[in-house]
Amino acid sequence: MSEKTIERPTTDEAAIAKEIEAEEKAAARQASLLRDGWADLRKRPLFIVTSLIILILLALAIAPSLFTARSPFSDGFCQLQNSMTGPSSGHLFGYDVQGCDIYTRTVYGARNSVVVGVVTTTATTLIGGLVGMLAGLIGGWADALLSRITEVFAGLPLIIGGLLIMSIWGGGDVWSVSFIMAILGWPQVYRIMRGEVIANKYNDYVTAARALGAGSWRIAFRHILPNTLAPVIVITTMNLGVYISAEAALSYLGIGIQYPNISWGVMISDAQDRFLTSPHALMFPAGALSITVLAFIMLGDVVRDAFDPKMR
Amino acid sequence: MTIIDPTDAVPAQRPGDHDNTGPLLEVRDLHVEFQTREGVVKAVNGVNYTVDSGETLAVLGESGSGKSVTAQAIMGILDMPPARIPQGEIRFYGQDMLTMGAEERRKLRGARIAMIFQDALSSLNPVLSVGFQLGEMFRVHQGMSRKQAKAKSIELMDRVKIPAAAARVNDYPHQFSGGMRQRIMIAMALALEPDLIIADEPTTALDVTVQAQVMDLLAELQREYRMGLILITHDLGVVADVADKIAVMYAGRIVETAPVHELYKRPAHPYTRGLLDSIPRLDQKGQELYAIQGLPPNLLKVPQGCAFNPRCDKAQDICRTEFPPLVPVTEADGTELPGRASACHFWKETIHG
Amino acid sequence: MGRYVARRLLQVIPVVIGVTFIIFCLVFALPGDPIQALAGDKRADPNIAAILRAHYHLNEPLYQQYWHYISGVVTGDLGETYNGRAISDIVSERFPVTLKLGLTSFALEAVIGIIAGIFSALKKGKFIDNVVLVSTLVLISIPVFVLGSVLQLEFGVNLKITPVAGIEHGWPQSYILPAVVLASTSMAYIARLVRTSMMESVRADYVRTAIAKGLPTRRVIGVHAMRNSLIPVVTFLGFDLGALMGGAIITERVFNMPGIGGQLAQSVYLRERPVVVGLVTLLVLIYLVANLLVDLLYAVLDPRIRYE
Numbered sequence: 001m002s003e004k005t006i007e008r009p010t011t012d013e014a015a016i017a018k019e020i021e022a023e024e025k026a027a028a029r030q031a032s033l034l035r036d037g038w039a040d041l042r043k044r045p046l047f048i049v050t051s052l053i054i055l056i057l058l059a060l061a062i063a064p065s066l067f068t069a070r071s072p073f074s075d076g077f078c079q080l081q082n083s084m085t086g087p088s089s090g091h092l093f094g095y096d097v098q099g100c101d102i103y104t105r106t107v108y109g110a111r112n113s114v115v116v117g118v119v120t121t122t123a124t125t126l127i128g129g130l131v132g133m134l135a136g137l138i139g140g141w142a143d144a145l146l147s148r149i150t151e152v153f154a155g156l157p158l159i160i161g162g163l164l165i166m167s168i169w170g171g172g173d174v175w176s177v178s179f180i181m182a183i184l185g186w187p188q189v190y191r192i193m194r195g196e197v198i199a200n201k202y203n204d205y206v207t208a209a210r211a212l213g214a215g216s217w218r219i220a221f222r223h224i225l226p227n228t229l230a231p232v233i234v235i236t237t238m239n240l241g242v243y244i245s246a247e248a249a250l251s252y253l254g255i256g257i258q259y260p261n262i263s264w265g266v267m268i269s270d271a272q273d274r275f276l277t278s279p280h281a282l283m284f285p286a287g288a289l290s291i292t293v294l295a296f297i298m299l300g301d302v303v304r305d306a307f308d309p310k311m312r
Numbered sequence: 313m314t315i316i317d318p319t320d321a322v323p324a325q326r327p328g329d330h331d332n333t334g335p336l337l338e339v340r341d342l343h344v345e346f347q348t349r350e351g352v353v354k355a356v357n358g359v360n361y362t363v364d365s366g367e368t369l370a371v372l373g374e375s376g377s378g379k380s381v382t383a384q385a386i387m388g389i390l391d392m393p394p395a396r397i398p399q400g401e402i403r404f405y406g407q408d409m410l411t412m413g414a415e416e417r418r419k420l421r422g423a424r425i426a427m428i429f430q431d432a433l434s435s436l437n438p439v440l441s442v443g444f445q446l447g448e449m450f451r452v453h454q455g456m457s458r459k460q461a462k463a464k465s466i467e468l469m470d471r472v473k474i475p476a477a478a479a480r481v482n483d484y485p486h487q488f489s490g491g492m493r494q495r496i497m498i499a500m501a502l503a504l505e506p507d508l509i510i511a512d513e514p515t516t517a518l519d520v521t522v523q524a525q526v527m528d529l530l531a532e533l534q535r536e537y538r539m540g541l542i543l544i545t546h547d548l549g550v551v552a553d554v555a556d557k558i559a560v561m562y563a564g565r566i567v568e569t570a571p572v573h574e575l576y577k578r579p580a581h582p583y584t585r586g587l588l589d590s591i592p593r594l595d596q597k598g599q600e601l602y603a604i605q606g607l608p609p610n611l612l613k614v615p616q617g618c619a620f621n622p623r624c625d626k627a628q629d630i631c632r633t634e635f636p637p638l639v640p641v642t643e644a645d646g647t648e649l650p651g652r653a654s655a656c657h658f659w660k661e662t663i664h665g
Numbered sequence: 666m667g668r669y670v671a672r673r674l675l676q677v678i679p680v681v682i683g684v685t686f687i688i689f690c691l692v693f694a695l696p697g698d699p700i701q702a703l704a705g706d707k708r709a710d711p712n713i714a715a716i717l718r719a720h721y722h723l724n725e726p727l728y729q730q731y732w733h734y735i736s737g738v739v740t741g742d743l744g745e746t747y748n749g750r751a752i753s754d755i756v757s758e759r760f761p762v763t764l765k766l767g768l769t770s771f772a773l774e775a776v777i778g779i780i781a782g783i784f785s786a787l788k789k790g791k792f793i794d795n796v797v798l799v800s801t802l803v804l805i806s807i808p809v810f811v812l813g814s815v816l817q818l819e820f821g822v823n824l825k826i827t828p829v830a831g832i833e834h835g836w837p838q839s840y841i842l843p844a845v846v847l848a849s850t851s852m853a854y855i856a857r858l859v860r861t862s863m864m865e866s867v868r869a870d871y872v873r874t875a876i877a878k879g880l881p882t883r884r885v886i887g888v889h890a891m892r893n894s895l896i897p898v899v900t901f902l903g904f905d906l907g908a909l910m911g912g913a914i915i916t917e918r919v920f921n922m923p924g925i926g927g928q929l930a931q932s933v934y935l936r937e938r939p940v941v942v943g944l945v946t947l948l949v950l951i952y953l954v955a956n957l958l959v960d961l962l963y964a965v966l967d968p969r970i971r972y973e
Contacts, residue, residue, distance in 0.1 A: 276822050
């Protein structure tokens with residue numbers, strides 16, 4: 001092999017080094033889709049509005065006493081003689097059929113709805129995400145087995161499955177409802193994560209990482225995972241709204257959150273019989289519920305617009 | 313009773329026929345801009361080129377040089393917002409297409425000027441059969457029936473040497489290999505025997521051996537139909553066999569034009585010289601490969617003066633301030649070199665040493 | 666294509682077995698003695714109780730009970746209630762209501778959803794697009810039972826255009842408002858899906874090719890873009906049809922319609938185990954069959970899948 005002769009008609013090494021550095025910095029800035037998405041997100045007015053609404057909701061959930069002086073668990077909270085009275089000063093939302101102040105109950109109901117939404121979504125994302133990633137990475141018989149098991153869980157639609165399970169095990173509090181919905185809901189995240197992992201697994205950057213000696217775990221978490229996150233983030237954000245709505249539906253049917261716990265769904269169900277004559281008892285919790293779900297779903301929309309590479 | 317067979321006696325009047333004066337295609341001072349969130353991207357900045365019947369023009373350049381945008385402007389398939397054509401003319405046999413009505417232009421598309429795209433897999437509709445997509449050309453432009461169109465499709469597939477055409481006419485694009493798919497694209501472009509074909513990187517996505525076959529096929533068909541061919545590519549190797557003349561583009565402008573062999577022998581622009589030097593050669597074995605330093609310019613902020621100056625090792629002060637126009641290139645003693653031009657202040661030094 | 670179909674069919678079988686078994690186990694894990702529950706507060710006569718238990722196989726191990734059940738299902742016998750009434754009778758009585766509701770709903774959501782989505786995609790950014798976007802968002806967010814109650818109040822009581830509840834007026838009067846309510850969420854999803862799908866197709870390379878071929882815009886969109894963009898929509902519609910059968914529970918309750926959903930809700934409340942198992946099994950089977958049909962339909966629409 002002849003000696004290396006460097007025949008570069010270019011200038012000195014320092015300049016080259018500087019140039020490489022500048023290119024790397026530029027590449028790093030452009031690199032992450034997540035970073036890009038977040039920067040885009042912050043600029044959108046819809047994101048700011050929905051985030052504000054959600055922050056208010058979180059405040060309601062964490063510190064309801066900030067919003068109302070009364071407590072629905074205190075003695076004498078409900079006075080039958082006030083039954084179905086409409087809104088008045090001091091009692092913004094009026095009274096329900098038992099004579100309880102609707103405004104206070106709505107405020108306290110926010111907590112349960114938010115907790116169920118957050119817990120269920122977190123659980124489904126974690127479980128579905130992890131199992132999906134495993135199935136996608138390992139492949140082969142493990143994947144086939146996990147997928148069949150998942151299909152069995154997925155075979156039970158949410159309402160029907162919820163109906164069934166809750167009727168057997170009762171429950172009626174936030175944790176059992178969240179648990180049940182998580183069990184029925186994780187297949188959705190599983191499918192998405194698995195699909196993304198499989199789509200990414202054969203990409204060149206994975207082969208390159210392996211060729212450079214990276215171990216499997218490192219490749220999975222450092223390389224593949226960040227690239228699978230975008231659709232998962234989108235679906236997670238939307239699910240917050242979906243699960244809050246689902247909990248309300250189950251509570252409305254009498255099998256979600258039950259007395260003595262407060263839920264907007266239960267409030268709506270209770271108010272249904274007198275709805276035609278005194279709509280206020282149904283409209284206020286329904287309004288609160290709708291605004292909450294709307295905020296989360298709009299957030300999901302905005303997040304998807306920001307993160308979807310095809311829409312940019 | 314006479315039966316008129318629509319497959320022969322193609323009417324002498326074809327869409328677009330007016331008083332045919334001028335060369336087949338003439339692009340004059342074309343500018344194309346894109347309105348983006350970050351500003352106005354000047355993709356094409358004053359491009360001029362001409363193509364005659366039977367002639368092959370190769371347009372060479374890196375990504376972002378504007379070669380594809382020019383072609384799409386010629387075809388009229390740019391999305392007009394955000395794209396704008398602030399000035400320029402695109403003359404087809406003397407008639408400026410940019411001033412034509414949309415419907416008139418549509419009739420030319422596919423029938424008289426056709427385009428072949430780079431990635432045949434994504435450029436063919438995956439849910440429609442190949443026969444359907446080929447037959448469409450005849451059914452829409454010439455009003456043929458389904459049966460007639462199908463027969464013509466099979467003929468076309470035969471013409472581009474796809475084996476067992478009759479059996480495969482109902483197959484879907486994903487069932488063909490890469491080379492076969494590209495042939496189908498070529499067949500689609502040829503269907504109505506257009507006057508001009510624009511091939512946008514037709515072989516970039518293919519293996520080397522298949523590349524050669526497809527280029528041979530293109531050349532053969534061009535000869536047979538006397539078509540003009542604009543070949544857009546970034547691969548100097550592909551061009552040498554097929555092209556008659558070459559236009560090198562950089563940052564939306566043409567920086568050099570030359571007949572094909574002249575360009576390879578004696579480039580008159582540092583960029584061209586850099587491109588040629590970057591081709592790995594057998595006698596360079598053991599040495600470090602050459603590459604033009606730097607990256608293509610950001611089209612939002614094209615460098616002042618000569619767009620290539622940040623990357624040119626021979627750049628002088630004048631290059632950073634004064635824009636070099638495209639001037640004819642001559643011999644050292646002033647003899648004309650037809651078809652040669654360069655946009656460099658120092659073209660004399662570049663070509664003559 | 667045949668191999669694909671065969672494989673899909675084979676894959677369904679273990680899933681069906683798994684799901685039905687889980688349902689069965691869940692329901693039979695219910696605490697309490699159903700025979701005693703029948704008797705109410707009185708102490709049940711031990712002899713009669715023993716006969717009943719034997720009749721309903723309650724003394725046998727779980728898997729044997731399951732086997733009795735499954736063999737019954739396969740032959741169309743969904744078992745009996747504890748009152749001796751054949752569940753299949755209940756089903757044949759109530760299913761037509763759910764079916765009419767579901768199909769009407771399906772037709773509404775498909776037609777309105779697709780048309781709205783197409784207009785929205787074609788006039789992107791303009792007024793109609795924004796109207797569709799906002800209204801779909803609102804429809805998705807308002808829970809079905811809220812929308813149902815509100816519309817019931819407005820159209821049934823205040824405006825007196827539609828019946829308030831029940832099915833006395835038959836089809837279509839009694840079904841139209843419930844169908845609209847039931848369709849509302851899906852309609853919104855479909856409109857959005859069509860919109861996104863068309864927006865994507867219109868930007869695809871093969872659409873660029875179609876334009877370059879000089880095809881008129883009508884054909885480019887109507888033939889090339891549509892064929893591809895409708896694929897995800899059709900698959901969604903398929904899943905939804907299966908879900909509609911069971912998801913009518915809420916709507917049936919709001920409008921007091923004697924369908925399967927209503928029966929299911931009631932039986933759950935009353936702890937009527939056999940009915941719950943029977944109905945849930947039926948609904949789940951419908952859902953799984955719908956999924957299977959969707960998979961097959963997908964292969965018909967997208968030739969790339971057929972040769973996997």
